[in-house]
Amino acid sequence: xxxxxxxxxxxxxxxxxxxxxxxxxxxxxxxxxxxxxxxxxxxxxxxxxxxxxxxxxxxxxxxxxxxxxxxxxxxxxxxxxxxxxxxxxxxxxxxxxxxxxxxxxxxxxxxxxxxxxxxxxxxxxxxxx
Amino acid sequence: xxxxxxxxxxxxxxxxxxxxxxxxxxxxxxxxxxxxxxxxxxxxxxxxxxxxxxxxxxxxxxxxxxxx
Numbered sequence: 607x608x609x610x611x612x613x614x615x616x617x618x619x620x621x622x623x624x625x626x627x628x629x630x631x632x633x634x635x636x637x638x639x640x641x642x643x644x645x646x647x648x649x650x651x652x653x654x655x656x657x658x659x660x661x662x663x664x665x666x667x668x669x670x671x672x673x674x675x676x677x678x679x680x681x682x683x684x685x686x687x688x689x690x691x692x693x694x695x696x697x698x699x700x701x702x703x704x705x706x707x708x709x710x711x712x713x714x715x716x717x718x719x720x721x722x723x724x725x726x727x728x729x730x731x732x733x734x735x
Numbered sequence: 736x737x738x739x740x741x742x743x744x745x746x747x748x749x750x751x752x753x754x755x756x757x758x759x760x761x762x763x764x765x766x767x768x769x770x771x772x773x774x775x776x777x778x779x780x781x782x783x784x785x786x787x788x789x790x791x792x793x794x795x796x797x798x799x800x801x802x803x
Contacts, residue, residue, distance in 0.1 A: 630753060
């Protein structure tokens with residue numbers, strides 16, 4: 607029951623942050639970041655298991671490896687950009703958080719270009735000349 | 736949860752103790768020392784968080800951006 611551990615950690619951290627925030631807000635912020643990373647790291651193993659299964663399925667179905675790799679990279683960029691934006695927004699810097707999200711969107715678009723190219727090439731080859 | 740939860744209490748404890756020392760030194764009239772203590776405590780905690788962030792980035796590279 608890992609959910610109980612995560613919820614317990616979250617509750618304890620919330621109480622500690624409420625205590626510390628009175629005197630030193632910067633330590634409260636660092637504590638929140640630390641716990642966020644800890645929870646993410648606890649979940650990363652589970653995500654890795656799911657991704658391994660997806661990889662096996664893709665290999666059995668003879669899917670082009672480019673697609674799976676690109677999709678995994680896009681998911682990773684989305685997770686890390688979301689995490690960074692939330693941490694930054696917690697610290698009260700909404701504008702930097704918006705820029706992080708913008709960077710995530712642009713990088714995802716760049717990642718998707720090879721797939722779009724493949725699709726367009728396929729369509730062009732299907733069309734009669 | 737393979738990661739050490741003790742660090743959470745360590746960070747909170749460092750925060751509370753630094754706040755206490757800051758108040759005491761301020762009342763003794765040594766505001767200069769008080770600010771240095773705060774800065775030092777912040778540095779220690781920031782180091783702990785930075786180590787964990789490095790761990791996080793390595794994990795994300797291994798899980799999502801494999802072969803990088």
